[in-house]
Amino acid sequence: MSDQELSVTQTPGTTRWHDLAERTLAGEPLSFEQGLAILRSPDIELLDLMSACYRVRHHHFGNRVQLYFLMNAKSGLCPEDCSYCSQSKVSDAEIPKYNLLNEEKLLEGARLAAERKAKTYCIVISARGPSEREIETVTTIVRKIKDQYPIKICACLGLLDDDQARRLKEAGVDRVNHNLNSSENYYGEICTTHGFSDRVETLRAVRDAGMELCSGGIIGMGEKDEDVVDMAFSLRDIGVESIPVNFLNAIDGTPLEGSSGLNPRYCLKALALFRFANPDRELRIAGGREIHLRTLQPMGLYAANSLFVGDYLTTKGQAPVEDYRMLEDLGFEVCRDGLPELQADPLTVIG
Template sequence: MDNILTTARAQVLDEGRGLDYDDLIRILNLPDESIPDLLALAHEVRVRWCGEEIEMEGIVSLKTGGCPEDCHFCSQSGLFDSPVRSTKLDIAQLIEQARQTAKTGATEFCIVAAVKGPDERLMIQLEQAVQEIYANVEGIDVAVSVGILTQDQVDRLKAVGVHRYNHNLETARSYFPKVVTTHSWEDRRETMMLIKDAGIEVCCGGIIGMGESLEQRAEFAVQLADLDPHEVPLNFLDPRPGTPFSDMPVMDGKDALRAVGMFRLAMPATTLRFAGGRELTLGDLGVEQGLTGGINGVIVGNYLTTLGRPAEQDMDMVGRLNLPIKVLSRSV
């Protein structure tokens, strides 16, 4: 019997040190009958090093579709024959979306644009949007996700009060060329280092179930842990029509739960957030197992190009599990 859970209890739960690559591989190879014990330990780790609260977040797209990049999982790429078409929201719509997000109990509102990086017009629109949301909506922190940034752009987002910036590494460095060819894994990491150095919270995760090996899944967790992110959005591939990954199988639910436990044991003090694909991969029961097995954040409502669950259902589920929802502590 593999004693990796005993090792993890001593190192991660007691000392707060994440597991290394070799131990994460052992976690991913645990037999099915060990999954409940893994999730129970991951939950203990989460409560000890993050607290009991669940952080809820809503997202809205400032620009959907028409992206020039070729991320093989993404229906927003303008290079694929995808049903997603380019659309834009105006500032008034963003304010209303933020207001509705706050009403669900979420404390984070993320503005996303499908671009490689922002041009000057988009930067001006972002600056205005962030300032207007803070002026008109109480109880919300604003996060942004608009791709690869320059130092000047990072400084400007910091100046208007952007709380957190999301730019995912997406997958392990060794697997990235199988997923994206129009920019590099290093390009993504460099942006997140600029964000970290500016004192903006780092939100950096990715998608699992894109054909990567277990070894690459563990490699990805180690590379994320090296960034020491505040938050890791954990997506599961939802194969999108018209994309190169459209025919990939949906990830097995048990493998997804093993991955949830593995990411928590790699990053004991990080907000690990359920994001896209959780409904398809795990179903309601699996999502509940994740929330009592290491997850401490949830995106509520719909995602960028796929439907999620109604926010009220997620709020009811969190309440049914007796998990407290994080309340925003700073004034806006």
């Protein structure tokens, strides 16, 4: 065992986590053993772990937080069998089902995203991959949004080929979201209609087209600690710019209904793992934060530097005004990364 690994597996308490922060800030990559040690650390060390994690987060991002607004532009009707998803063909969840929203509604979503001081407007459809009509509609609306609002666009459209990725780039899409969702080893347990390699290939097409990568995963689907570390390392190896970490919302009617077994302390340790594994990458607390972090939500921002403000795909999120107050109480500031500042006070936005 190396000296680097000894520092987090044998040194007690505060010392080992701040030693890990020092090594991370010096450019040393996290080892697999260190990743497991983070997830399996005793709860009594949680505050020390988050303190050390915050040193890394603050070094790269200060107290800035980036906000994202998500629009479920096409709901349900998906032919894939992802066991966690309420929109899949194997789900009996009672959710709205509709085809791609019209231009007026997508523009209204962009307006609301800008009003809420979101850095990025996320357009999401449920599908294996976009049809020609859907690609054409999305590229057309992205151009109009860019003409009207000072906001970045992230598209989440399923599996993409090289030509589709190129067209999205040409339309002005800044970033594409396509989550790995779990480790390569565990992926077959949550989906059989496509594989882990299909997701990696989509990320390659997006990168080759010149767009940024947004990719993360879901924790609480029955995977082992080793799978969580594997996923964090896969994202590091691919070099994604933005990492959304979701905590399973085990929706009634899905194959994973009633599962997860998460607690807030483990969720915080998972966020710390992703920060140490990807120290200078945007880390977002995504779906399930209200359910699983509960009253410890603010602590998650000592690791993460990004949040969704508003609802998720088929589930409700915390009211935006509560998110703004949480950030204010933490002494953190909303950052739009060079985009023009807006005049609206986000504390006046309810809904």
